[in-house]
Amino acid sequence: MVFDDIDKRLLFYLQEDSKQTNKELSNKLNLSVTAVYERIKKLEKSGVIENYVVLVNKEKVEKSFVAFCHIKLIQHSQEFVVKFEKEVTNLNEVLECFHISGDYDYLLKVLVKDMAAFREFMVKKLTTINHIGSTHSMFVINEVKHTTAINI
Amino acid sequence: MVFDDIDKRLLFYLQEDSKQTNKELSNKLNLSVTAVYERIKKLEKSGVIENYVVLVNKEKVEKSFVAFCHIKLIQHSQEFVVKFEKEVTNLNEVLECFHISGDYDYLLKVLVKDMAAFREFMVKKLTTINHIGSTHSMFVINEVKHTTAINI
DNA sequence: ACTGAAATGTCAAGGCC
DNA sequence: GGCCTTGACATTTCAGT
Numbered sequence: 001m002v003f004d005d006i007d008k009r010l011l012f013y014l015q016e017d018s019k020q021t022n023k024e025l026s027n028k029l030n031l032s033v034t035a036v037y038e039r040i041k042k043l044e045k046s047g048v049i050e051n052y053v054v055l056v057n058k059e060k061v062e063k064s065f066v067a068f069c070h071i072k073l074i075q076h077s078q079e080f081v082v083k084f085e086k087e088v089t090n091l092n093e094v095l096e097c098f099h100i101s102g103d104y105d106y107l108l109k110v111l112v113k114d115m116a117a118f119r120e121f122m123v124k125k126l127t128t129i130n131h132i133g134s135t136h137s138m139f140v141i142n143e144v145k146h147t148t149a150i151n152i
Numbered sequence: 153m154v155f156d157d158i159d160k161r162l163l164f165y166l167q168e169d170s171k172q173t174n175k176e177l178s179n180k181l182n183l184s185v186t187a188v189y190e191r192i193k194k195l196e197k198s199g200v201i202e203n204y205v206v207l208v209n210k211e212k213v214e215k216s217f218v219a220f221c222h223i224k225l226i227q228h229s230q231e232f233v234v235k236f237e238k239e240v241t242n243l244n245e246v247l248e249c250f251h252i253s254g255d256y257d258y259l260l261k262v263l264v265k266d267m268a269a270f271r272e273f274m275v276k277k278l279t280t281i282n283h284i285g286s287t288h289s290m291f292v293i294n295e296v297k298h299t300t301a302i303n304i
Numbered sequence: 305a306c307t308g309a310a311a312t313g314t315c316a317a318g319g320c321c
Numbered sequence: 322g323g324c325c326t327t328g329a330c331a332t333t334t335c336a337g338t
Contacts, residue, residue, distance in 0.1 A: 184307080
């Protein structure tokens with residue numbers, strides 16, 4: 001699918017605030033409401049717009065502790081990898097999991113209440129997954145920037 | 153603010169799909185439309201619901217390359233830190249930036265088109281920021297899990 | 305928290321560059 | 322092909338209970 005400048009601006013606005021009405025967007029883009037509507041539908045159908053979601057303030061729901069965990073597997077056979085990835089995906093404390101280059105195999109972003117909850121998570125959940133060799137955790141002291149908006 | 157089970161379920165649904173109508177939500181929660189409406193307003197006012205956004209498919213907009221960059225500063229005076237954090241925040245390739253514990257000071261999540269674009273980003277943007285000591289980059293081979301939904 | 309009603313928004317149809 | 326106007330229908334929002 002091909003974007004023009006209007007599509008890019010539209011995506012910019014929607015990534016900032018998806019609750020704007022088509023009327024508000026039509027004013028910003030100097031278009032009719034229907035034109036905006038049709039462009040959005042096209043972006044949804046083509047899969048560019050993947051989803052509409054609410055972002056929740058993690059402090060307000062008592063999930064203030066963010067950690068990144070490096071993980072190395074013992075072995076890298078297809079079977080082990082698939083199983084590990086599936087089990088990690090099922091952990092709701094794990095918001096993100098990436099297979100990465102470098103000394104470790106995976107990088108996980110973990111969100112829990114506090115350090116005690118993190119310890120609990122490591123001992124009772126993460127390290128009970130088989131085939132994990134070593135782990136190395138880094139704790140977030142401060143979140144400097146965090147956006148879901150892609151610059152298009 | 154105190155949540156009951158209904159609020160938690162409501163947040164679960166909204167974190168999955170914020171485009172559901174209050175009517176659909178009222179069915180799932182066995183409430184009236186207005187009750188749902190009022191609960192959502194309360195969650196917005198209290199700041200639990202931070203924002204409504206569109207999530208864009210990064211492959212579809214030619215941003216398929218994700219890297220994590222560790223950064224160490226030369227010095228850690230207030231002045232240097234503030235300036236570094238401000239400049240990093242202004243880089244649109246940087247989606248996330250965390251001040252972290254461990255060998256490095258910061259961890260950045262960078263999103264660009266490809267390896268060539270990443271090189272460009274490092275040479276022309278990131279390393280032109282003053283006071284950066286050393287960097288260490290890790291490349292994402294595969295995204296195993298990525299969600300914005302917090303388990304409440 | 306519910307009902308009911310006004311205000312507002314979404315979306316389809318048809319016509320015009 | 323993309324844009325506009327119109328109008329029907331759905332949803333949001335708010336007052337009263």
